[in-house]
Amino acid sequence: GAVVSQHPSWVICKSGTSVKIECRSLDFQATTMFWYRQFPKQSLMLMATSNEGSKATYEQGVEKDKFLINHASLTLSTLTVTSAHPEDSSFYICSGPDTRGGYTFGSGTRLTVV
Amino acid sequence: AQSVTQLDSQVPVFEEAPVELRCNYSSSVSVYLFWYVQYPNQGLQLLLKYLSGSTLVKGINGFEAEFNKSQTSFHLRKPSVHISDTAEYFCAVSPPGGSNYKLTFGKGTLLTVNP
Numbered sequence: 001g002a003v004v005s006q007h008p009s010w011v012i013c014k015s016g017t018s019v020k021i022e023c024r025s026l027d028f029q030a031t032t033m034f035w036y037r038q039f040p041k042q043s044l045m046l047m048a049t050s051n052e053g054s055k056a057t058y059e060q061g062v063e064k065d066k067f068l069i070n071h072a073s074l075t076l077s078t079l080t081v082t083s084a085h086p087e088d089s090s091f092y093i094c095s096g097p098d099t100r101g102g103y104t105f106g107s108g109t110r111l112t113v114v
Numbered sequence: 115a116q117s118v119t120q121l122d123s124q125v126p127v128f129e130e131a132p133v134e135l136r137c138n139y140s141s142s143v144s145v146y147l148f149w150y151v152q153y154p155n156q157g158l159q160l161l162l163k164y165l166s167g168s169t170l171v172k173g174i175n176g177f178e179a180e181f182n183k184s185q186t187s188f189h190l191r192k193p194s195v196h197i198s199d200t201a202e203y204f205c206a207v208s209p210p211g212g213s214n215y216k217l218t219f220g221k222g223t224l225l226t227v228n229p
Contacts, residue, residue: 006157034216043204043221044158093157095217101146101165103208103217105157 002028002098006106013084013113021079021109023094029074030096034103035067038091050077084113116141116207120220128228129197135190135223137205147188148206148217149179158204164188165210175199200227 003026013019023033031052036044048058050071058064066088068080077096081088094106121136139145146165150158162173169181179190188205205220 010155041224043219046216049216091155095158102148102160102163104160105150107157108155110155 002096002100002104004094004096004104004106006094006109008109009107010110011112013111015085015113016083018080018082019084019111021081021092021094021111023077023079023096023106025075025096028096028099030077031074032097033071033077034095035069035077035079036093036095038093038108040091044093047079052077081111084111086113089113116145116209116218118205118207118218118220120203120205120223122223123221124224124226126226126228127195130194132193133191133195133199133225135203135205135225137188137190137220139186139188139205139207141186141207141209144210145207146210147179147181148208149173149177149188149190150204150206151175152202152204152222154201161190161203195225195227197227197229199225201225 005024007022033050035047037047038044047062048056050056050069052071056069071077089112093108095103098104117140119138127133148163149161152158161177162171164171164181172178177192203223206217208217209215
């Protein structure tokens with residue numbers, strides 16, 4: 001149980017375009033989801049916490065207007081990278097709470113902006 | 115505030131040797147502790163977690179970890195590693211009380227198992 005499905009697994013986009021990443025909880029309902037960014041050979045950096053039916057909570061230094069988070073239902077949270085630039089290229093991972101006090105992670109999205 | 119220190123950024127070992135990946139944490143309150151494994155270009159997979167109870171926690175793939183409150187440590191061990199254990203390992207902490215609290219990760223330890 002507690003499976004999170006993240007799509008797409010990889011995406012290449014042109015500079016200036018927007019990219020949407022979806023994170024779905026398949027067998028549980030999530031009022032909260034977490035979005036992380038991971039640079040090569042580094043740890044995960046929490047970007048924001050999405051809250052179903054309300055605004056996301058962003059970590060300090062994360063641009064709210066660039067990284068739009070929507071949590072419209074209890075099973076879907078999305079991260080949209082707007083006007084993407086090469087420096088936004090990274091590995092993005094979502095996470096949701098499982099039912100046993102832990103966290104389950106999506107398989108990640110490799111974004112490359114060219 | 116909480117923090118996690120993984121003392122070794124890289125640990126090379128030979129196949130079938132034992133391994134210990136070290137993790138220390140800092141917190142003013144009690145914590146939940148986790149170890150995750152990440153294979154290249156993949157998400158994180160939970161190896162094991164400590165929420166309460168027995169301080170020796172057994173996880174998947176033959177891994178175990180021991181919570182030591184006095185030393186604020188949660189070291190990960192495996193008695194005999196395989197080539198397939200080569201991956202990045204992350205230690206993480208969260209406040210107790212539910213999964214709506216964010217995880218704080220260590221910087222990771224790259225375990226490389228050589229034949």
